[in-house]
Amino acid sequence: MSRFRKFIVGILGLIVGLILSILIVKMQGKSPLEVYKALFGYSLGSLLSIISTLNAATPLILTGLSAAMAWDAGAINLGQPGQFLIGAITAALLGIYLPFPVWISIPLILIGAAAAGALWSGLAAFFRQKYNMDEFVSTLMLNFIAEYFTTYLVTYPFLDPKAYVASTTAIRKAFTLATPDQFNKGIYLAVLVAIFTWWIVKRWGIGYEWHMIGLNQRFAAVGGCKTERDYSLAMLYSGALSGLAGGILILGGTQHRFMKGIGGNFGWDGVMLAMIANNDVIMTVIFAFFFGALKAGGIGMEFDTSVPSEFILVIEAIIVISVVATRATIDLYGGKLKALVKTRRVVKNS
Amino acid sequence: MKKISLILMTLLLASSIAVFAAAPTKIAYVINGSLGDHAFYDSGYAGLMQIKKEFGVKVKVLECKFDPSLYYPSLLTAARWADVIFVISYGFEKELARIADRFPKKVFVNVDTNVKDPKHLITSVVFRQEEGAFLAGATAAITTTLTQLPGINPQKIIGAVGGDDDIVIKAFMYGYKKGAHYIDPATKVKIVYIGNWDDPAKGKQAALQLYAQGADVVFQVAALAGIGVLKAAKEVGKYAIGVDSNENSIAPGHVITSDLKEVGKSMYKIYKMILDGTFKRGHLYSFGVKEGMVGLAIDDYTKKILPKGVIDRIERLQQSIADGKLKIEPYKAGEDM
Known part of the structure; x- marks a missing residue:
């Protein structure tokens, strides 16, 4: 599908989703106009709002790409939440204990977080290669292990005894990537990584092989792709992206420490993003910003209109469904139309 | 004549003071969890509703539902709108200190834990x-x-x-x-x-x-x-x-x-103290059996x-x-x- 058509499908799906959301708001007896006004005002209406949006989008870009890259290569990695947490706890611990100067520590922390995420997805890849375990199941289950393992770590061995909740102490102040306005400078890195990912997909052999394997593994193998190796690499890269998202959240988010529940919904939102974007890198990034705006605006929407911010999850879900449905519809009827036109031409010429 | 001008002056002065000491009309309640627990958060909400009923103030609640990514933006949203912000800040004590520093004119009352900030802007209420x-x-x-x-x-x-x-x-x-x-x-x-x-x-x-x-x-x-x-x-x-x-x-x-x-009762008491001027900013209020809390x-x-x-x-x-x-x-x- 051409990029332009993909874009149009995405926008159409979005519009359908927003119209459906209007109906739902109306059914609740609230004013859709006010809801959207609040959503817009608190996501893009002022500098602080824009910062909120960008901050919310930063981890989403990476978790979204993580899901997209794995799926594009036919590896069903659903372990984003777990890989995110493992990356985050690694970053937090390195941030507390690394004794080196800033210029070397920050890269080390981020590499460490990415490596930890890759290790977590690598486990699933290893199980698949060695024992033929479906990664669909193993990545999902590893999420639980990651969640409880990190909770254990911050409740007992690395607990900050002065904290009122289960959390580590804060990382060294010099390592934080946030401005005084709490703008997460990690977004630059996230965008750079997105560009790098796009470059891999478009220009590198491995990116092409991933895509081919994703389309048809057997055919790709016949064509000379090293499917086993490529699969493992895709899983590792996907895990590294999620781990990096966790690391950036620790360094650049508002907490600067690992606490119970810090993973929030970033992992699953990433999964949704990849679904909407149909595993396309650029679309994933665009939708990540859009979801970030929804997340930031949701708080204000609840505040101004007392429509609960959970409604944002409803909107997100509706958008996912409508984008996917729109895409399928256009593919189906578009394909039929194309076939019709072609047949006509052939008939006319004969 | 002199007397009248004196009275006028006093009236003017009094009214200007009244403007400065205007009662806070917007109250926000920012909690780390969710309402509907029949216990802790709901107690605070009940207190808030009593304040609303008695003093006719505007009240808004921001629930963070234990999602740390919502803590900072919720608090920021509340601080931009409200005059008095009651916070249950489990997990975002540092963010609270940062936001209080940004909005030094707003009254921040942290309930249930003791949060200290260098400028003593945050008032804490703890329970024994x-x-x-x-x-x-x-x-x-x-x-x-x-x-x-x-x-x-x-x-x-x-x-x-x-x-x-x-x-x-x-x-x-x-x-x-x-x-x-x-x-x-x-x-x-x-x-x-x-x-x-x-x-x-x-x-x-x-x-x-x-x-x-x-x-x-x-x-x-x-x-x-x-x-x-x-x-x-x-x-x-x-x-x-x-x-x-x-x-x-x-x-x-x-x-x-x-x-x-009595989270709600303590919030009500603090609000009354703000109204009658006995409220001390940056103070640590400790409530126990003796205070009926x-x-x-x-x-x-x-x-x-x-x-x-x-x-x-x-x-x-x-x-x-x-x-x-x-x-x-x-x-x-x-x-x-």
């Missing part, structure tokens, strides 16, 4: 929960010996279910144990932390385990998750003690009493379960804490129980 938990422990220890009640076994075992293994909950457990051992040092206290605040199924599971291990009374300190403890008591015909709000009516006949922590909810539900003599004994105990005759040492972080 050890005192209420002590009474709960004493009640439980007495109840487990009342074998004439249905469901009470001869073993002297009582239990408690905590939300998270954190400082405030540990203080509860510390007081609970102290109270139980004050009544009878041979009482065994079993504690389970479920690591959750909003899943009643987990609370119920933990309570069923404790009852199976021989506990007769289980004290819940787990907000909404603790509602499961009360339901478990009803299911197995044993007893439970509620927390924060009066939960005696949730499982009638099985919830002996509730260890009140902590204590047991003894009502008709209690009287249907416990004999009068026992209730009198518990009330005497509560009175001696209020009078200061019985002192309960505060829990120190890191102290072993």
Whole structure:
């Protein structure tokens, strides 16, 4: 599908989703106009709002790409939440204990977080290669292990005894990537990584092989792709992206420490993003910003209109469904139309 | 003529002061969890509603639903709008200090924990929960010996279910144990932390385990998750003690009493202090049994379960804490129980 058509499908799906959301708001007896006004005002209406949006989008870009890259290569990695947490706890611990100067520590922390995420997805890849375990199941289950393992770590061995909740102490102040306005400078890195990912997909052999394997593994193998190796690499890269998202959240988010529940919904939102974007890198990034705006605006929407911010999850879900449905519809009827036109031409010429 | 101008001057002055000291009209309540727990957060909300009713102020609630990514933006949103911000800041104490620094004119009242900032802009309200938990422990220890009640076994075992293994909950457990051992040092206290605040199924599971291990009374300190403890008591015909709000009516006949922590009442009191000018910014307010902010909810539900003599004994105990005759040492972080 051409990029332009993909874009149009995405926008159409979005519009359908927003119209459906209007109906739902109306059914609740609230004013859709006010809801959207609040959503817009608190996501893009002022500098602080824009910062909120960008901050919310930063981890989403990476978790979204993580899901997209794995799926594009036919590896069903659903372990984003777990890989995110493992990356985050690694970053937090390195941030507390690394004794080196800033210029070397920050890269080390981020590499460490990415490596930890890759290790977590690598486990699933290893199980698949060695024992033929479906990664669909193993990545999902590893999420639980990651969640409880990190909770254990911050409740007992690395607990900050002065904290009122289960959390580590804060990382060294010099390592934080946030401005005084709490703008997460990690977004630059996230965008750079997105560009790098796009470059891999478009220009590198491995990116092409991933895509081919994703389309048809057997055919790709016949064509000379090293499917086993490529699969493992895709899983590792996907895990590294999620781990990096966790690391950036620790360094650049508002907490600067690992606490119970810090993973929030970033992992699953990433999964949704990849679904909407149909595993396309650029679309994933665009939708990540859009979801970030929804997340930031949701708080204000609840505040101004007392429509609960959970409604944002409803909107997100509706958008996912409508984008996917729109895409399928256009593919189906578009394909039929194309076939019709072609047949006509052939008939006319004969 | 002079007199009139003097009066005019005074009036002018008075009105200008009134403008500066205008009563705050917008109040926000930012909580780390969610409303609907019948306990902690709801108690604060009830207090807020009372303020709203009595003074006609505008009130808004921001629930963070235990999602750390919402803490900072929610607090920021509240700070931009409200004059007085009541915060339950578990997990975002540092963010609170940062935001208070940005909005130095707003009044930040942090409830239930002590948050200090360098400029002393944040006012904290803490509760001496050890005192209420002590009474709960004493009640439980007495109840487990009342074998004439249905469901009470001869073993002297009582239990408690905590939300998270954190400082405030540990203080509860510390007081609970102290109270139980004050009544009878041979009482065994079993504690389970479920690591959750909003899943009643987990609370119920933990309570069923404790009852199976021989506990007769289980004290819940787990907000909404603790509602499961009360339901478990009803299911197995044993007893439970509620927390924060009066939960005696949730499982009638099985919830002996509730260890009140009057979050709402304290917020109401603070608001009144702001109005009459006695409020001190940056001060640490400590509320306990003496101030009527902590204590047991003894009502008709209690009287249907416990004999009068026992209730009198518990009330005497509560009175001696209020009078200061019985002192309960505060829990120190890191102290072993």
